[in-house]
Structures are given as C-alpha cells and as structure tokens.
Amino acid sequence: MGQHRRRRGQWAALAVMIAAVFTSLWWNGSGNRVESMEISKGVQTKFRTNGEYIEVYQNQAWKPFFTKGINLGASLPGHFPGELPITKEDYLRWFSMIDEMGANVIRIYTIHPPAFYEALVAFNQRKEGEPLYLMQGIWSPEELLIEKQDAFLPEIHEQFQQEIRDAVGAVYGAVTLPEKMGKASGKYRANAGPYLIGWHIGTEWDPVMVQKTNKLHQATEPYQGKHFRATPQASPFESWLAEMVDLVAEEESQYGWQHPMTFTNWVTTDPIQHPGEPIYHEDMVSVDPTHIEPIQWKAGYFASYHVYPYYPDLFRYDSDLKQVKNDQGEIDTYKAYLRKLKAHHDGLPIMVTEFGVPASWGNAHLGELGRDQGGHTEERQGEIDAQLMREIHAEGYAGGILFVWQDEWFKKTWNTMKFELPEDRRSLWLNVLTNESLFGVLGMHPGKEDLLTIDGDKADWEKLDEGQKQRLEMSRPGLSELWVTHDEAYLYVMAELSEEFDPKKQTLYLGFDTLPGGNRKAPELSGQTLDEGLETLVRLGDAQESEILIAANYDFHTRLYGKRYRMLPVKEESLQDNSGVFVPWKLAVGMEMEPPDSKAYYPMEEVVAGKLRRGTTDSDSPDYNSLTAWEAKGKIVELRIPWMLLGFTDPSSLQVMSYRDEGAAFVTETTKGIRIFPWTVERQAASQAPIAVESDKPYPLTKLPRYKWEPWEEVHYHERKKQSYTRIQQVFQELTEPNRKETKP
Incomplete structure (x- = not known):
C-alpha cells in the first residue's frame, strides 16, 4: 500500500505541474501579494501534499514547508468560549507575538467571530515576508455524538454538514451567520x-461511539465522493468521515481554491495495536486516515493526531515503546510512539x-521522563515543549x-472538577490546581500579580490602596502586623514579625478557619486548644517541611477517593x-484500575499538591519561579495560597467545601470570611511550645477578625509571555524545513 500511495503522490505532483499554465497572485489592499498556482482552469492552490510532506508555492516553485504552529482558543478570563469575547485588537496583538515567536501557522478549532478573519487579513496585509497562515478547524457535534453513539443519525449528519458550510463561508468572507447561543455570528x-x-475537521473521537457506529452500520458501502472516497478497508465511521471531508472539498471548490484536508485523531483511536495499554477502551477501536484518499483533490490530504506524552497510560506501560532512546540516551516512549505512528502512515x-505540557501548580497524570500533565514551572514547560517539538521534527x-x-x-x-462548585463560575477564577487552565504560552495572570511580588519585601504592600488590602488587627506574641489581600487565583498574606524569621531556627505556622468545624487541637499547636477549629494549616520552614496541610475530616480528596470510591485506606x-x-x-x-475494565490491577496514584516553594514571583529576576508560594527576608514573610488549597470551591461567590456529604455530590457553604491564626515554634526549645500559649483556657479564635471581600462578577487579569515563550521561539527558529531523513519503525 505504501508504494502505491507514493506513486499516486508522484503522478499527482506531475499532473499539477502540467495543469499549471500560470501563477496566480492574490492581491490585498496594501499591495502585498499571496502567490499561488493555478492547478486547473479557475482553481488555484498555495499548499499541497507531496509524498510524506507539505509544500508551499513560493517564487514560482514548490518548496518544502514545515508547520510550526500554535493552537488558539476562543476564550478570555471571565468568559466561556461560547461568549466569544476576543476583540480584533486582541487578535492583532496576539498575531504579532505569535509571529515574533516564529510560528508560521495558527490553528483554530471552530469558527471564530468575523473579527478574527478581519484581523488575520489586516495583519498579513502589512506583514513583510511570508504570511501567518491559518489551519481552520470545523467542530463536529461532539456532545450529540457522545450522547447518541451513532454518527449516521440525521440530526448529527445535518448539523455537521451545516457547520462545514458555515466554516467555509466564514473563511472566504461570504456568509452571514445568525446569532445562536454559543456560536460565532x-x-x-x-x-x-x-x-x-488546510482544513482540519472534527474533534477527538469517543472510542465507544466509533465502535457502536461501526456495529450499527456494518452493511455500509465505502463512501465514493467527487473529491474524496473511502477505501474498501474503511470502517463505517471512516466512511462517514470521508463523506464529511468530501463536503468540505466541494464547498471550497466553489471559491476557486483547493487546500490540503485532514481530520482530528488522537492516540485513543489510532490504528496501532498497543498490547501494553492497561485500559481496554483506550485501544478498543481505530480510526485509520489511510482508509480515506483524494480522487480529484490536487491539494492533497494528510493525517493529524493529538499526541501528549502522558496519556494514555501506554506511554508508561507498553514495553513495545521502550525500545527507542532519545539524543540524551534515555528510553523515550514518546519518540518511539511517533516512529511507530509514522511508519503506519x-x-x-x-x-x-x-502536544505540550502545562505550567500549573496541579498535576493530573504522570508521564515518562518527568513529562507529567502539570506540576511544571514556566521554564520547565518550555523545555519539555521544545523537546517534544524537536522529536516531532526528527521523526x-x-x-x-x-x-x-x-x-x-x-x-x-x-x-479537580468535582471540587469546583458551582461549575458555571469556573471562568471567574483561576484554579492553578487545574492544569488544563494553564497550557498557554501567553499567561493570563490574575489581577494582583502585577501589583504584588512575593519576594520578602513589603514595599509593594505599602503602595496598595487601603481598599485593596486589609490589616487584621490582633494581639499576637511575636507578631507586629498581618496584612491580607486576594485576587482571582490566590489569597495573599504579609506578616511582619517582631524578630527576624530564620527557618533554620523557627517554624512559622498559619492556621486558617473558613467555617465552623475543624481541628481545635493538634500536635502542631503544641498543647494549645482553640475555641474554633482550623480547616487548613500552613507550615513554613525548610524546603521539605513547607506545605499546606488539611484537617483529616475536611480533606475532600480522601472523602472522595477513600470514603466514597474506596480506592484509599481510611482511618x-x-x-x-x-x-x-x-x-x-x-x-x-x-x-x-482493575479487571474487567483493565488488563491487570493498578493501584490509585496520588501526588502531594500542597508543597509550598520558596522563591520569588518577580518574572524579571533570574531566580523567578512561577510556582513560588512564599519568601521571607528579615522580619517580613510573604505568602500566596491557591484558593482550592484553602477549601474554596469558588472564591468569586465565597463558596467553600462543606464538611457535610449529601448523596453522591459534595456540598458547599458560603463563608463569612477567613480567620488567620499565626504562631511560631522555636526549633531548639525543649518544650517546642508555640508563642501563642498564654493560659490553659481555649484560645478565643472566634474573637479574631475575619478577612472579608465582596463577591465578584468581573475579573482583572493581565497578559504576560511565560518563560516557555523564549524556549518555543528558539526551537521554532531552529526548525526551518522538514526532516527528510528516513526513519525506521
């Protein structure tokens, strides 16, 4: 099959050259031009596939083109994608930064508002050199497909076809779309x-839906269209896809253009067998791009996959992928997978x-070579992303x-999703434990980050207006002042102590009370009893011991996975x-994971998320660490704590996790504010008694002031390029052409 496909590609290239009687120049308003080739009367193209590569028409010749792209989302902080909040000015600003980064392609998943296309044309009109190109995605009816489990249903068929027509019309500036909830118009x-x-249709396919569609339509004949067809080996679902790709081609041909076609695929539905994948549904069915082929589409067709280094678990457990080493001499299952996947195509x-990893506090899955789904600094994010890009190119x-x-x-x-309540307010705060929120190269940083720097200096606190911070008046031994503020991601605390804080000699504790309940006594309190309990406890000392702890009966991680799911031991x-x-x-x-869903038993895995790193959040400092939580200098201790680590399910509406469990869902309560109880422990003191001990009576925690704030409906944020931006820029500048070196499976 490979040789036949190669010959077809060679004949297609020859046919294009014969049909090209002249070069077409598409002129825009500024006098710049987009050079293209006329491949048949009235039909032109700028890109084509040739063998295993994509080519671009430049200076009256076809040249190799290596795509160095970035995916672009449709949302801003404070909004869901369906609200379509991005303005033309936003797009123009971003395009400039993306171009500076060295990307040559922007991919979008669905139709954006008219402002996107207007901005792209305007940006390219004034840009010198090659334009910033677009890969247009066409969103399939994902929710309906998962719900109905049959791609051939008329309502799904018709909805997807209309989306295709709308997308082609939007790209060519020839449609008016009516207002519709969650859609561009x-x-x-x-x-x-x-x-x-090129065109990029569909979303990541649910394997159960694919399998059921194939079973329901076993008698379906392979689709035979005008521009694309399904091969005799095609499954019913692949035949359905061939029809959709063919419709995109037919719609585009009306505008006198042809562009390469592809559809979305991912590791879960790839055409490779993975005997080491532990979960059956991650390797239960395949969607094979080689079962679709162009018949009258000279721009060609290519395969595309979403490939992350940490999911599915085959990247950790499949021994077939542990045979390849990277340039550093390490066993590299990501590189091995890329090699096997390419060999199939x-x-x-x-x-x-x-592809990529997030720069997030939280982690959601472990990967080989430390390529986890989160838990990375911005610098480490850039290092990993650059490694993955180089491997994609090398293969x-x-x-x-x-x-x-x-x-x-x-x-x-x-x-984290079960702990973010109510769900419809997720866009109004940044949960840094939710890794999916922080994949960006352009950081959308919360409101106080440009005002407060965690560095052990209180000067920036003094610059805050009185309405931006609150002093908690309390008489505490060893404490001079305690200031608190917050933004969409963190609670900030600045403590000025009576004496210099030295973590080698002392441990600083901060107890947090958000609602009735919690621990009124604990070994950490060194004999002191409180009249109200603490939900969480911050301990600041050396690197190993600095962390935030949670009251065992409040710990919703254990309540979910231990008490409810019985995956963890519970005392x-x-x-x-x-x-x-x-x-x-x-x-x-x-x-x-345990049979019958998996091939063997695998225990639950968990990581500590409450470690508090010492450092600085000054992005201009060589010591900058994007995951910094605290710093101390002299008598000043500064701290920022992610909202969820304090038990908040939605700080914008003052919702905290309740102690109560009702049925299958967690319950929230509205907090009246946060009480903070500070004390220090001298490491050398024989009694290890905290400075808080003054009598045998319970300490009146309820007499301490609360930090309070008003609910918010609007967010404040600022953009800043992450440290990963520079790393990506470097690798994009390195990779100028595709690597044509032969690779072996």
Missing part, C-alpha cells in the same frame, strides 16, 4: 482563504496538531502545532470532628 466579509494552509504526510513529521497560545481559565480537569478515627490530625493536601493522578 455576524457578517463575514474578510477573505482569509488565500492564507489557509508510510507515503502520507502526518502532523502532530496538539520526519510534516509539522507540529503546540497546545495552546493563551491560558483558558474556564477549563476543567478530571481530578475512621481521623474522620471524626476535631481529630487533631492534619494531612498532606493531595491530588489524584491515576484512578485505581
């Missing part, structure tokens, strides 16, 4: 078609259209498109009120 008059590199261009791929340009606050992740005594036990704050990174 308006008059599309900017013709971005000449800047298109012999003769067909293949591109990785999503002979036609390109790589990084996920994603901007941080997206509305996103959810499996291991009943620790779940009692005022048990006196504080435990590490953890996140699940792998669910317990």
